[in-house]
Amino acid sequence: MPPKKQSHQVTMALPAGEAPVAELGKMLGMTGVNLVALKKEYDARTVAQRGEIVPAVITIFDDRSFTLKLKTPPTSFLIKQATNGSKTLSHDQLRAIAERKMPDLNTTDIDAAMRTVAGTARSMGVKVS
Incomplete structure (x- = not known):
């Protein structure tokens, strides 16, 4: 199986534990990635930091899968x-x-x-x- 090819990479600063779907949709809607799955993963991984802004580097691949790398707050x-x-x-x-x-x-x-x-x-x- 050939390696996945990256199609997009976006860095977003989102509220921890409660990423707004509208904001995700504005930045990532054209990629075809599953926004609900992305939101659920982000919220689950940042719930302990609720009340903070946690930047995430979202990499989307050509098969519409994604990876999520969290950074420290600004x-x-x-x-x-x-x-x-x-x-x-x-x-x-x-x-x-x-x-x-x-x-x-x-x-x-x-x-x-x-x-x-x-x-x-x-x-x-x-x-x-």
């Missing part, structure tokens, strides 16, 4: 969640966000990851203390 989302309306991010909060983002960053050094997160915080107007 750094800006995690900063907003950690600061809870405040304009200051503590060193401990910064480290926790950097540790959580490590799988998606292009570094394995926690200090470099913390500098990356701190840069995002500064660009959002959040002071790192």
Whole structure:
């Protein structure tokens, strides 16, 4: 059996545990993929993160099957969640966000990851203390 051929790849940031079918339909309707099955898989895999935004890389193959790769929530989302309306991010909060983002960053050094997160915080107007 020949290997599956990829026909589309889309990255979407969706609410965890409750992906909107309308949003999936807008981005993936033309691919012919089973949107209900995709929604069920996404919701099942992200239900523990409900209330967060979880990006997913959706790869659709020519036979209309798909794979779903989940990523960590966007750094800006995690900063907003950690600061809870405040304009200051503590060193401990910064480290926790950097540790959580490590799988998606292009570094394995926690200090470099913390500098990356701190840069995002500064660009959002959040002071790192």
